[in-house]
Amino acid sequence: MATEIKAPVFPESVADGTIATWHKQPGEAVSRDEVICDIETDKVVLEVVAPADGTIASIIKGEGDTVLSNEVIAQFEEGAVSGAAQTQAVQSEEKVEVAASQTQAGAAPVVERAQAVTDQAPAVRKALTESGIAASDVAGSGRGGRITKEDVANHQTKPAAAPLSVAVGERIEKRVPMTRLRKRVAERLLAATQETAMLTTFNEVNMKPIMEMRAQYKDAFEKRHGARLGFMSFFVKAATEALKRYPAVNASIDGEDIVYHGFYDIGVAVSSERGLVVPVLRDTDRMNYAEVENGIRAYAAKARDGKLGIEDMTGGTFTITNGGTFGSLLSTPILNTPQTAILGMHKIQDRPMAVNGQVEILPMMYLALSYDHRLIDGKEAVGFLVAIKELLEEPARLILDL
Structure with missing residues (x-):
């Protein structure tokens, strides 16, 4: 039956x-x-x-x-x-x-090869589709002969003879339908630019104090907490403290109402095979640095494996995106509506700076805060970004709650 x-x-x-x-x-x-x-x-x-x-x-x-x-x-x-x-x-x-x-x-074992063709993770299938490579042409190095994303990438880098059917000088096009996620991201980004009064303000932060603290304590931190000490935890904690001081930046607009959130759920933009996703760290005011680092790394692993759930990405009162991981020096991030602000991190680059009348070479990072001017005034936006700058340049303020 x-x-x-x-x-x-x-x-x-x-x-x-x-x-x-x-x-x-x-x-x-x-x-x-x-x-x-x-x-x-x-x-x-x-x-x-x-x-x-x-x-x-x-x-x-x-x-x-x-x-x-x-x-x-x-x-x-x-x-x-x-x-x-x-x-x-x-x-x-x-x-x-x-x-x-x-x-x-x-x-080579036939069964393992056949299994590699049929038993693939969603991320691997997507990589095969986008690259135009047949699964049967890729040797799987995973358990049981399964194909991994690295196998697909390695296959693409192998030298291959030019296809005989393509004439010299012929220009090839490949048409691939958008995924639902890519369509939805496009719709949301377009709506954010059309339906909000979006404006971006900039500042820069001297990363030397955090880099020195990280270098001094990273080994002890990892031994004590089982987590690597990165830069994101400092930014998440600094943003959380700044959100407490500027509640409008943590608010959202619902129709003609302003919703002020009494909690701090910070989304961290993560690049995945399917596109940009924003999993949310809940109650960051209650998290310590190790919990933030472990949370971000867990989300990154789930995004890489295509295992993020809807509950992981639902909600969020503020977002941080780090274009610096890809080498971006400066950008204007787009709002993740209905949130009213987003912080953009960028590449750390040594630059000559004037310090007490002397020129010093310091590791500097540009910060960008895009915000909805319908709710947040320029004074609040600038004050919020300056608060983050000060907290990062004097990490003791974060630890001592100053």
Whole structure:
């Protein structure tokens, strides 16, 4: 008897999703809790798993189709193994035997290669699609022969002969549809520029005190807390303190109302294979430096593996983005609405500075604060950015709450 496989129940902030990949086809045998389908939403990729051992009877929603919350996407036969699945199992056994004989002879295992083709993480599938490389052409170095993103990148860097079918001087174009996340990011960024009175103010900070403190205590810090001491924790804590002093920067606009938040949830922009995502650190006023560092690194790992959940990115009262990791010296970050401000960090660069009438070479960073002028006046915006500058240039102020 066939049972229905349904899309997950989406949160209120997610209207629908798109079938990204079917890992199993009708007639294929599946095991309980095995991932059979990926559904891409505006924010995350959701995995649909098999409810029990059995086979996929039929697929109702194909790849690229839009699905609603809890909508039926396939029919499932519990405990049943179709003729196609039996044939598949026999072929798999034959591949095992061939693989064993080829391995003994020094050849590459067939089964591991076949598994690498079909058992890939969403990030790996995306990398293969964007690069135009067939999974069967990539040798997997992961467990069980699975393909990793590094395998795809290494394959791309290998020298290859020019395709014979392409004439000399011919200009090639590749058209790839936008992912739902990229579409949503584009919509939100465009709306932020059109629907807010966005303005950016700049300042610069001498990073020497923090760099000296970090160099002095990073080993003891890692030994004590099991976390590396980076720069982001200083910026998160400095921003949190500045938000306390300037509540409007931590507020949002809801229609004709101003919502002042009595908590500090700071989003940290992270670049992922699917695009820019902003997971949120909750209650940063209650977190210590190690908790901030561990939280950021955990989110970065989840983003890299495509495992960020909707709950990880929901909410947020303020955002920090670090273009300096890519070499940006100066930029004007775009608001992450409905938030009313975003802090942009940039590259640390040695520059000659006047200090007490003398020229010194100091590691300087430009800071940028984009804000919604409908709510935040220039005086508040500048004061907020100066507060961050002072806290960073005198880290003792952060520790002593001065």
